[in-house]
Amino acid sequence: MGSRTLVRDSDAELVERLRNGDEATFATLIDAYSGPLLRLAVTFVQSQAVAEEVVQETWMAVVTGIGRFEGRSSVKTWLFKILTNKAKTRAVSERRTIAFSQFDADNDDQPAVDSDRFLPASHPQWPGHWATPPQPWSMGPEGTALDRETLAVLKRALEDLPRAQRVVVALRDVHGWPSADVCAALDLTEANQRVLLHRGRSRLRAVLERYFADDHPENSTVCNAASISDTTQEAP
Amino acid sequence: MTDDITTDLACKELVELITDYLEGTLPERDRTRFDAHILTCPPCREYVAEMRSTLRLTGRLTVESISAAARDELLRAFRRMKTSSTGL
Numbered sequence: 354m355g356s357r358t359l360v361r362d363s364d365a366e367l368v369e370r371l372r373n374g375d376e377a378t379f380a381t382l383i384d385a386y387s388g389p390l391l392r393l394a395v396t397f398v399q400s401q402a403v404a405e406e407v408v409q410e411t412w413m414a415v416v417t418g419i420g421r422f423e424g425r426s427s428v429k430t431w432l433f434k435i436l437t438n439k440a441k442t443r444a445v446s447e448r449r450t451i452a453f454s455q456f457d458a459d460n461d462d463q464p465a466v467d468s469d470r471f472l473p474a475s476h477p478q479w480p481g482h483w484a485t486p487p488q489p490w491s492m493g494p495e496g497t498a499l500d501r502e503t504l505a506v507l508k509r510a511l512e513d514l515p516r517a518q519r520v521v522v523a524l525r526d527v528h529g530w531p532s533a534d535v536c537a538a539l540d541l542t543e544a545n546q547r548v549l550l551h552r553g554r555s556r557l558r559a560v561l562e563r564y565f566a567d568d569h570p571e572n573s574t575v576c577n578a579a580s581i582s583d584t585t586q587e588a589p
Numbered sequence: 590m591t592d593d594i595t596t597d598l599a600c601k602e603l604v605e606l607i608t609d610y611l612e613g614t615l616p617e618r619d620r621t622r623f624d625a626h627i628l629t630c631p632p633c634r635e636y637v638a639e640m641r642s643t644l645r646l647t648g649r650l651t652v653e654s655i656s657a658a659a660r661d662e663l664l665r666a667f668r669r670m671k672t673s674s675t676g677l
Contacts, residue, residue, distance in 0.1 A: 486631075504650060555608075558640055
């Protein structure tokens with residue numbers, strides 16, 4: 354609730370309240386942005402602990418620097434700029450060489466779906482159409498053990514994404530930021546942000562697809578009788 | 590049959606256009622081809638549904654944040670700042 358109110362307020366009002374020492378506003382700001390800031394910080398430094406320190410330093414800089422905030426960018430962008438600078442300084446002192454153009458570097462050319470799942474371009478009737486089509490997922494209702502397990506698998510898959518994809522997907526899809534905010538905070542073009550989002554989301558879908566297909570043979574037996582013989586005969 | 594718009598989008602292309610489609614940044618013509626394709630292609634409809642499920646599930650992942658102790662420390666620092674800078 355608090356953070357939603359915050360987002361609607363204009364930055365000018367927000368800054369004014371901070372300058373007037375409104376603690377509730379500061380608390381709301383911390384609650385709304387510490388997660389995203391932490392998410393970005395861990396991409397620069399060695400450990401979660403150091404990332405937390407960098408976030409802490411960022412907030413301290415806000416406390417001491419709010420009087421100097423000129424409102425040329427949004428508060429959100431300002432926060433991310435402070436964090437990026439602090440994290441880079443830490444990364445240098447940790448002798449991790451990270452250029453932030455790395456966000457372009459970890460674009461990859463992998464297709465969203467393995468190309469061998471499609472018919473070849475030379476196919477006389479259905480070039481580029483599915484050879485191995487996606488199968489429906491049997492998701493557990495919210496709150497069930499299966500549902501919790503699915504979320505755990507997804508969380509791990511998110512952490513395993515290449516760094517830039519992970520940050521973009523997390524900010525967009527976990528934190529629910531609009532693309533313009535992500536672009537501003539990470540200094541990405543819209544097109545680049547979309548490529549990272551596409552690669553990241555496609556990988557997550559692929560992980561879930563494998564999870565629903567592999568980890569739950571009992572599910573596939575429900576809708577596909579043919580696979581019963583396969584799975585039962587695998588038993589030693 | 591001449592130049593049916595549904596035939597010129599392959600499933601292999603659709604899976605690469607899906608993010609632009611969901612983001613609403615697909616050019617009008619491609620959007621029409623996309624819509625026409627999923628109307629007649631159950632596997633691609635399934636693929637779109639799975640992508641939407643992925644987004645819905647991702648949206649339910651818990652948001653990590655700083656510790657309660659760190660948060661308290663910041664609020665204390667904010668309070669100290671306020672009392673020490675009355676003439677801001």
